Amino acid sequence: MSTDADMGTEADMGTDPRTATTVRTRPRFRGPRFGGPRFGRRATERLRIERPWMDPRDLWTEALAGVLARPVRSALTTLGTVLGITTLVITIGVASTAGNQIVGRFDALTATSVSVVVPEAPPGTDTGPLVDWAGADAVGRLAGVTSVAAIADSEATANVRVRANDVVSPGDTSGQSLAVVAASPGLPAAVRGTMATGRFYDTGNIARHDRVAVLGDQAAQLLGIRRVEDSPAVFLAGQSYTVIGILGGIQREQRLSTAVILPPTVASDRLNLSRVTRVLVNTSLGAATQVAGQAPTALAPGHPDSLTVLAPPDLSKARRGVQNDVNGLFLVLGLVSLVVGAIGIANVTLVTVMERVGEIGLRRALGASRRQVAGQFLLESTTIGLLGGVVGAALGITVVVCVAVAKQWTPVLDLNLALGAPVAGAVVGLLAGLYPSLRAARLEPVDALRAPS
Template identity: 70%
Template sequence: MDIRDLWAEALAGVLARPVRSALTTLGTVLGITTLVITLGVAATAGNQIVGRFDELTATAITVEVPAGPGGPLVGWDSPAEVRRLRGVTSVSALAQTEESSNLRVTANDLVDPTRVTGQTLAVVAGDPELPRAARGRMVEGRFFDAGHVRRGDRVVVLGDQAARMLGVTRLTGAPAVFIEDRAYTVIGVLGGLGREQVLSTAVIVPPTTGVGLGLRNVTRVLVNTSLGAADLIARQAPVALSPNHHDELQVISPPTPKRARDGVQDDVNGLFPILGLVSLVVGAVGIANVTLVTVMERVSEIGLRRSLGAARRHIAAQFLLESTLIGMTGGVIGAGAGLVSVVAVSAAQRWTPVLDARLALAAPVAGALVGLLAGLYPALRAARMEPADALR
């Protein structure tokens, strides 16, 4: 047979019964769709679940310090009290105000109309522990130490992006920057920040130097903890920082394990009902397809029953009941097979099986309902047959 004739015959056979062909195709489509959904949704949910557990490894705590009416709520020496808490790996205090967030900083005091020599940058005061607390590293030079703080030296450390914007590429020759027309010596460049990314575009000064820029009071404290200690330190840090005003401090901490556990449970509970519903649709299409084939094969029987006095509703009820019984039988067998599979997989993986008795009882009902809905079209088609046409 020529390939063109074969193609024409196959196409004619498919189009001869378009509804049956459509149902058969729909079953294949839903089967492939189920496979894609199962793999895609499972991967997505797995990634979401991993993300939930990644939250447990977060060890960064930020304490926001508001302005106190009677004076500073947290002093520059208060982080030392937090550092004594068990589980704290590093802590640092920062000072930043709205005014200091937009100060003009220039790399020299010359006015050159042909190039940009100044930038509007944030100026932040911090203690010597800031690089460690911000999880950064010195790209160039060094960070200021306790000696610079004690003497009130006019030195600054630039964030790596701030250094590029100001054109400070080398520290040889002790370059200076001008903040509000006052010169400060650049002694280092801070980069590779793991938190507080805003510092990459900031100018960092010692606390004593920041007094002249309006940075007198601590506005936030950065705390890093060991794994698993964040929840406890989040409760203890405000008391250590300001015993008399700890309730006025705002703590931003990682989510608790309970929140992560609840999130994982919600993700899993939302995943498997979707897969179950898709599987039910596939089963419904299969029942509808088989019932429709049955109707086509029993045309003479339908014609004989109609000629002997059976009404349309009798024929429709017969096929509806058959499809319902098929669905209910599948529900009973499926529930039993599913429970056995859960127990077998749990035993193989050494898990504790979690079985819901209500699901086993509801499965036959769900199967019967699916069979009833799937048999509607075939039953209506059987009921519409005329006795003479069926017998012919």
Template identity: 65%
Template sequence: MGPRDLWEEALAGMLARPVRSALTTLGTVLGIGTLVITLGIAATAGNQIVGRFDALTATSVIVETPEDRVGWNDVAGLARLNGVESATALAQSEKSSNQSVTANAVIDPTRVSGQTLAVVAAGPDLPRTVKGRILSGRFYDGGHSARRDRVVVLGADAAQMLGITDVRHAPAVFIAGRAYTVLGILGGFQRETSLATAVLIPPALGPEFGLRSVTRVLISTRLGAAELIARQAPLMLDPRGGAGELRVIAPPSPTRAKDGVQEDVNGLFLILGLVSLVVGAVGIANVTLVTVMERINEIGLRRALGAGRRHIAYQFLTESGFIGLIGGIVGACLGIGVVVAVSAVKTWTPVLDLRLALVSPLAGALVGLLAGLYPALRAARMEPVEALR
């Protein structure tokens, strides 16, 4: 039996039962198609996730400083670094984090007017650095700090807890029995959301609460400049040689984040695709085995006419391999179409690996050969007399 004879016999066997052959091919189509779809959607979704990488996280650098190491004036130099949009110093201690704050000095047993809130000394650039917005009134400026005005700005949640919603009439809050005028209410924090429950005071009032030096520096950078600023900021804040004592919290590299997301998503969807491919292979094996059992008379007749065991095995392997090849081609085309359609609906940019589309037909043929191996060997082991009987 030459290659041409083998090809003609395998093709005749497939076309003799076109519906069954089509249903058998459908298993490979679904397996290969699912594999292409899952990997294509994984790559596209991973690219989309990275495209929407949280710019707020990627442009935020935090420097934690030991006590009495960095002064308030040292932070001003950070604005001169290329890539820094704004920088704000904060001062907070364990003692200042548990201050009794009331909205009035009248003791009313019928209502709760006092709260335990954190008092935080912050520079005047805080709203810009934390991407917040003034809900009422205004934020204090350098003049308030220079004059040591007894003013505060409340976080939105702190104001709500104290029952203050409007500052047009200059309400006051009492901290440790001392009155402070409320200049404004700051809300919409996109960074440092814990400050929403804090009472913010100018740096000059910090010593009243034991806040004499900076404990933390918030830096807002341009996209892509965070790593550079993370290296330069400690030297700018403490050029005397103690930069190693400053703890810098910088965002991860967007490239590393992209690779991590891509790897995780691809790994998950690859497993799902392989499971679908195995299910398709099992389907091919089952249908091919049933086909072998139905064609026992044909096998016996061919063996009686002189066909060897290898000829029978080759014929069934060629049929199953050809079915897998067709299924791989159709499945790859179907998978690519689905990926493009989903990307169009979601307005994403489809990401497809050309190698996957080229390898899919070969993978389908390989799956078909592996799935048809056992049925082909079983057909080849049949004796002519038993098959004809």
């Protein structure tokens, strides 16, 4: 009686079917048995061969052990990636912080300032000046306007002889050549100034045509006037004007610090200074563009296109410009450092492969596949790059914060940058380990075992 093996049926070798490979052999024909020519059934022998398989946790453990086996070498290899990632983080972080700081200062001083230049009325028109003194009040009612003032000046009053007394004696140098302007009562707020002493004239002084004057702080210093409690007077164009205040701390139109400022009615009566030439407008943050578009219509409803508006540029463009300039300056350094780090990782990984040829041959002889060998060394280089990215990101963020604190800035840190830096380091390590890992995978077990250790 024939057995299963004799009949060519499948032999059970106790192997898990999920990890087995079926190999078919040639069919066997039975010869004549007991003197009679009898052909048996065609049989097929199947052999099950175990496929080598490695748990990902074991692969990670082997890769980590390879990195920690030579800690000094691994640390020096990681240093290149650390420098590259640190440089990139510092570059982008400092650029963002500096750009935000510069734009912040730009916001405080310029981004809320709008100026309207008023030309002379076109020839042949009898409508009078394009803008009258009441136009400033119309602009002040616009949404977003915080302060507004109208100013009148001319070439004839740009250099007027002003004296602190009316006594003229030989060799007297008390007189000064100063500019004389007329302005509406909102001038101190419009130029972001403060009254150093005394007060600014009001609508009552304007309505009564009071001969009063306000001096810029430098003009008062040139004329030797420090206090206004005793009602000092200045003399210009043969008329005396009582000084009721000194305006200081001017941030806009700083040339007014050396000027004599008169009420519009008195300036028109005495100096023929009546035409509004400029309107200074301060807005809340973000409203400058809107106010710049509405102010000409509010000032000159019939001729808005005749006025020239000076508005601040777009803040987003300024921020992007600053960041792009700084990034372009330092980004190349970070990329060069990353390339150097990648070369270092590739070099050290290749040296490690050559040093561990015997280990590779032994693993291959015990059943490790080429993919597993390549994966181990690729994971080692990726781990080194990942560690460099983590350390570099931490150092870069620390430097950005320290620079911001030293400069008294507000640090600007992008969360995507902090999370992306370790990923970038891992990618650098992955790319750097491609060639060494492929070379390790190509080693044949016999050649690797025969190689000198």
